[in-house]
Amino acid sequence: FFASVEMAPGDPILGLTETYLADQRPGKINLGVGIYIDDQGRIPLLPTVREVELALVATGKPRGYLPIDGLAAYNRLTQQLLFGAESSLLAAGRVATAQTIGGSAALRVAADLLKQVAGAGAKIAISNPSWGNHHVVFRTAGFELLDYRYYDASSHGLDFAGMLEDLGRLEPGTVVLLHACCHNPTGVDLDASQWQQVIALLQERRLLPFVDMAYQGFDKGIEQDATAVRLLEASGTEAFVVANSYSKSFSLYGERVGALSMVGADRDEAARLLSKIKQTIRANYSSPSTHGASLVAGVLGSAELRTRWEHELGEMRSRIHAMRAGLVDKLAALGAPDFGFINRQAGMFSYSGLSKAQVHRLRDEYAIYALDSGRICVAALNRSNLDTVAAAVTAVSR
Numbered sequence: 072f073f074a075s076v077e078m079a080p081g082d083p084i085l086g087l088t089e090t091y092l093a094d095q096r097p098g099k100i101n102l103g104v105g106i107y108i109d110d111q112g113r114i115p116l117l118p119t120v121r122e123v124e125l126a127l128v129a130t131g132k133p134r135g136y137l138p139i140d141g142l143a144a145y146n147r148l149t150q151q152l153l154f155g156a157e158s159s160l161l162a163a164g165r166v167a168t169a170q171t172i173g174g175s176a177a178l179r180v181a182a183d184l185l186k187q188v189a190g191a192g193a194k195i196a197i198s199n200p201s202w203g204n205h206h207v208v209f210r211t212a213g214f215e216l217l218d219y220r221y222y223d224a225s226s227h228g229l230d231f232a233g234m235l236e237d238l239g240r241l242e243p244g245t246v247v248l249l250h251a252c253c254h255n256p257t258g259v260d261l262d263a264s265q266w267q268q269v270i271a272l273l274q275e276r277r278l279l280p281f282v283d284m285a286y287q288g289f290d291k292g293i294e295q296d297a298t299a300v301r302l303l304e305a306s307g308t309e310a311f312v313v314a315n316s317y318s319k320s321f322s323l324y325g326e327r328v329g330a331l332s333m334v335g336a337d338r339d340e341a342a343r344l345l346s347k348i349k350q351t352i353r354a355n356y357s358s359p360s361t362h363g364a365s366l367v368a369g370v371l372g373s374a375e376l377r378t379r380w381e382h383e384l385g386e387m388r389s390r391i392h393a394m395r396a397g398l399v400d401k402l403a404a405l406g407a408p409d410f411g412f413i414n415r416q417a418g419m420f421s422y423s424g425l426s427k428a429q430v431h432r433l434r435d436e437y438a439i440y441a442l443d444s445g446r447i448c449v450a451a452l453n454r455s456n457l458d459t460v461a462a463a464v465t466a467v468s469r
């Protein structure tokens with residue numbers, strides 16, 4: 072039966088973690104995968120999450136199935152976080168939201184549904200570069216993949232003119248994937264006025280905005296990091312999609328907590344969208360799991376815990392900023408080429424500009440793991456590994 076099955080290539084991110092875990096060298100450092108590590112070198116279990124978890128365990132709740140679209144309180148609280156408590160879209164019932172298995176399932180469920188709507192001609196434009204799994208998910212769902220210019224290697228910044236030019240050439244109906252904040256892998260984001268220009272262009276060309284929001288709160292804060300969504304609402308855009316993840320903001324990676332929100336023209340359209348989202352989920356994995364969503368809903372549903380969680384999130388954010396600055400300073404002190412641009416990038420990642428050969432030297436000679444693209448997870452730096460990383464990066468950049 073399976074004799075003709077070929078070996079699939081390893082995943083560039085999660086496959087690298089497998090190699091890292093098998094590495095026997097002491098002191099190895101994983102800057103490959105996007106996971107926030109605290110100053111003690113651990114993935115934090117946020118105190119607010121722990122508190123809700125302990126209360127849940129104490130009640131000994133039975134584990135029946137969730138509805139196909141997940142926990143109702145979780146969906147409502149997610150909508151408020153993404154669109155704002157005062158959102159007119161929410162008041163008008165125009166948003167269909169379903170809990171999904173991480174942000175990845177939100178992408179895949181939306182991709183399957185959008186492919187049904189668009190048929191054979193389904194096309195999506197993705198920033199160049201982007202998170203590698205964006206391509207995999209949409210290609211597997213049957214989309215034709217296009218890309219638009221985004222990153223300018225010479226300035227380590229945004230190629231905004233190139234981006235507008237490429238978006239302006241897309242056929243009406245094309246889906247445009249946008250990173251809400253903390254662009255993965257580059258850490259290069261749009262400012263509010265650039266978002267306004269992009270949104271106006273998408274409206275004019277009748278392109279469908281698809282916002283991937285995996286890092287809300289990791290750059291400036293909950294409200295500010297949702298600027299793209301708020302501006303889409305303010306622009307009167309008739310339809311758009313938001314996929315979001317709590318992996319990072321709640322440090323709940325393995326619990327797989329995310330959501331898909333689709334905005335329709337009116338309440339009736341949103342109801343039809345929700346029915347299709349549920350049909351797609353049922354055909355893929357039936358319904359989502361209980362635990363992670365209960366933790367998130369428990370925190371967001373309590374005013375006191377929510378305030379404390381925003382503080383915990385703020386601490387993670389500040390530590391990332393400090394690690395960026397620390398890395399830049401140490402590299403400068405060691406006489407490395409200028410890495411000052413790392414301070415201008417946002418979120419967990421830095422597109423370091425290191426070549427594939429330099430990344431391989433880091434891995435082979437120093438047991439430091441980064442992606443072949445040069446992406447490093449600055450959120451995995453801490454006071455114990457910063458000197459080692461700075462010395463190794465300096466050595467391979469000479």
Ligand code: LMR
Pocket residue numbers: 084085103104105106202204255
């Ligand atoms: C990453 O980009 O490293 C994370 O989003 C983890 C993943 O699933 O790739």
